[in-house]
Amino acid sequence: MNVLLVTDKLIMGGAENYFCKLENELSHPDFSFYYAAAPGELYRNIQEKQRFTFLHKKNHILNLRILWKLMTTKNIKIYHANSLRMVFYAVVLSCFIKSKFSIVYTKHNVTLLEKYFPYLFRKFLNKYTSKIITVSDFEKYQLINHGIESRKICTVYNGVDLKRFEYQHKKNLPQKKVGILARISKEKNHDFFLEVADACRNHPNITFHIAGDGPDFHALQLQRDKMGLQEKVQMLGGVNTPEEFLRDMDILLVTSHREVFPMVVLEAMSVGTPIISIDKGGINEAIDNGESGYLISEHSKEEFCNKIEYLLANELKRLQLVKEARTKVESNFSLKRMIECTLAVYLKVTGEKIGSQTKERSMVKDVLNSDR
Numbered sequence: 001m002n003v004l005l006v007t008d009k010l011i012m013g014g015a016e017n018y019f020c021k022l023e024n025e026l027s028h029p030d031f032s033f034y035y036a037a038a039p040g041e042l043y044r045n046i047q048e049k050q051r052f053t054f055l056h057k058k059n060h061i062l063n064l065r066i067l068w069k070l071m072t073t074k075n076i077k078i079y080h081a082n083s084l085r086m087v088f089y090a091v092v093l094s095c096f097i098k099s100k101f102s103i104v105y106t107k108h109n110v111t112l113l114e115k116y117f118p119y120l121f122r123k124f125l126n127k128y129t130s131k132i133i134t135v136s137d138f139e140k141y142q143l144i145n146h147g148i149e150s151r152k153i154c155t156v157y158n159g160v161d162l163k164r165f166e167y168q169h170k171k172n173l174p175q176k177k178v179g180i181l182a183r184i185s186k187e188k189n190h191d192f193f194l195e196v197a198d199a200c201r202n203h204p205n206i207t208f209h210i211a212g213d214g215p216d217f218h219a220l221q222l223q224r225d226k227m228g229l230q231e232k233v234q235m236l237g238g239v240n241t242p243e244e245f246l247r248d249m250d251i252l253l254v255t256s257h258r259e260v261f262p263m264v265v266l267e268a269m270s271v272g273t274p275i276i277s278i279d280k281g282g283i284n285e286a287i288d289n290g291e292s293g294y295l296i297s298e299h300s301k302e303e304f305c306n307k308i309e310y311l312l313a314n315e316l317k318r319l320q321l322v323k324e325a326r327t328k329v330e331s332n333f334s335l336k337r338m339i340e341c342t343l344a345v346y347l348k349v350t351g352e353k354i355g356s357q358t359k360e361r362s363m364v365k366d367v368l369n370s371d372r
Contacts, residue, residue, distance in 0.1 A: 001350055002032045002074050006067070006089070007082035009057055010040030012213075012238065013183065014263055015082050015108040018135075018158060020045040022080075023052075025339045031346065034074055036067065060089075068093055071101070078346055080104045084111045091128050102130040102349045106156075107139060109260060114146065122147040130349050133342070136261035136282025154345060157285075158263050159338025160329055165243050165270035167326050170250065176206045176312050179249035181242055181264045182256070184214030189278075192255045192299050194224055197233050199305040206308070211245045213238040247271045251308055255299070256280055266333045269293070269325035274318055276307045286333065292325040 003026075007019040019037065024047050026033050035046070036053040046052050053070055055063045067089060070076070079101050081087045090103045105125070114121045125132060125148050132153045134140040140155050178197075182188040190210065197208040210220070210233065217237070224233050239245050242264070246252065252268040254277035261282040268275050269286065275293035277283050287293035294311075296303050311318050 001030055001078070001346075002034065002076050003078040003080060003346060004034045004036065004067075004071060004074070004076040005080040005082065006036045006055075006086045008085060009038035009055075010042035010046075012041060014158075015106075016040065016042050017263065018106070018108065019082050021159065021161075021335060021338070022342065023047065025335060026342070028343055028346075031343075032074075034070065034076070036070065064089060064092055068096060071097055072099075075099065076101055078102050078104060078349055080106070080346075082106050082108065084113060087125075087129065091124075094128075103128055104131045104133065104345060104349060105129050106133040106135070107143070108135065110258070118146055126152070131345050133345060136285055138282035138285065139260050156338060156341040156345065157333050158261060158266060159335035160263075160266045160270045160333055161335045162270060162330060165246070165267050167270065167272045167322075168247050170247075170272065172315060174205055176250045177209055177248060178206060178251045178253060178308060179209040179211060179245065180253050180255065181211045181239070181245060181268075182254075182262070184210070184212050184217045184220055186216065187257050188212075188214075189255045189257050189299070190216070190220050191223060192301070193253060194220075194227060194229060194233065195301045196253065196255070196304045196308075197229055198227055199301040200308060201229075201232060203309070206312070208233045209245075209249065210235045211237075211239045211242070242267060243271060246273050249273050251276060251311055253304065254278060254283065255304075259283055261285065265293075266329055269322075269333075270329045272322040272326060274311055274321045274325070276304060276311070286328070288324070288328075291321070292328050293321060 005019060005022055007016060010016050020042055023035050034051050036055050038055045038057040053066060055066060071093060079090045081090055081103060087103060087105050129152060133156050134153060135158050137155050140153050143153055144150050180193050184190055200206050221235055246268050252273050252275050254262060254265060254275065256278060259281035265275060265283060265286050269292065275287060277287060277293060277295055278299060279295040279297050284295055287295055289295040294307050
């Protein structure tokens with residue numbers, strides 16, 4: 001059975017990193033896997049380049065021709081789309097390919113069709129998809145509220161490479177670092193991060209660090225300078241080793257206006273960096289407030305600042321949080337679990353039976369039953 005995974009382009013982002021993880025790790029004796037995407041910096045992460053096909057960034061007609069050729073020559077039976085645009089591609093291709101194939105769609109973010117034309121969004125997904133993977137239960141129930149058939153939807157959480165994002169005990173140094181790791185764009189709300197830094201201005205032992213690039217990088221830099229925070233807030237740009245940045249931070253903040261299920265939360269929990277996060281989307285499925293991190297209900301710079309001060313002054317509480325966080329990641333959010341559960345979706349689409357001899361097989365069966 002041949003499976004094709006497609007995404008828009010290999011730029012730095014959650015959906016694209018998810019795609020690369022699947023490319024690196026998917027393996028099953030009954031499946032052969034193929035991959036396609038437009039270029040981007042994450043191409044360096046693709047391991048099986050002989051099974052990878054380049055798409056064009058903007059030429060949709062050309063992309064359809066490329067995919068048609070790939071799907072017919074490889075006899076693709078499962079088409080796994082990592083964006084709604086790629087689902088549209090699959091529907092068009094189904095009109096020209098005689099052999100039937102199933103469409104699996106992993107939903108990573110809010111789409112324009114969903115936002116402005118919910119009726120068309122519902123009709124489209126209900127008609128054409130065999131299975132929809134959501135990366136949080138929050139997103140799953142959002143789709144059900146939109147009228148998507150619940151039997152089509154299952155949650156497969158993003159998974160952390162526990163070896164790469166290995167836990168590391170932090171040295172209790174006098175200088176403390178508070179960081180944020182996110183694409184610099186409006187929805188991540190870096191302006192609020194600057195407000196929190198400003199509220200902590202009178203703490204000379206705390207510095208703030210922004211890792212990431214994006215369309216609003218220079219505007220944010222100007223805003224930082226306007227607030228007189230050049231010495232307080234460092235802007236590092238894009239980072240190629242997020243695990244090193246996260247280990248270097250004493251606290252990670254998540255300040256977004258909206259979120260589905262940010263991967264950086266799990267990565268910080270894995271390496272032992274405590275998190276103070278706004279309570280948005282599915283973040284509370286990873287963080288138990290007061291047990292594996294802190295959740296704050298609204299964008300209050302005073303509350304964020306108070307929690308930063310409390311954590312930095314209470315070493316025992318910090319250790320309790322990071323220990324519980326690492327345990328939760330190991331149990332529920334490992335990369336191994338994500339791969340097993342994704343394979344389970346493919347097996348269900350093809351109608352294959354799943355054995356129950358191991359703990360992993362039992363876990364997979366739980367995922368398959370979760371959409372009933």
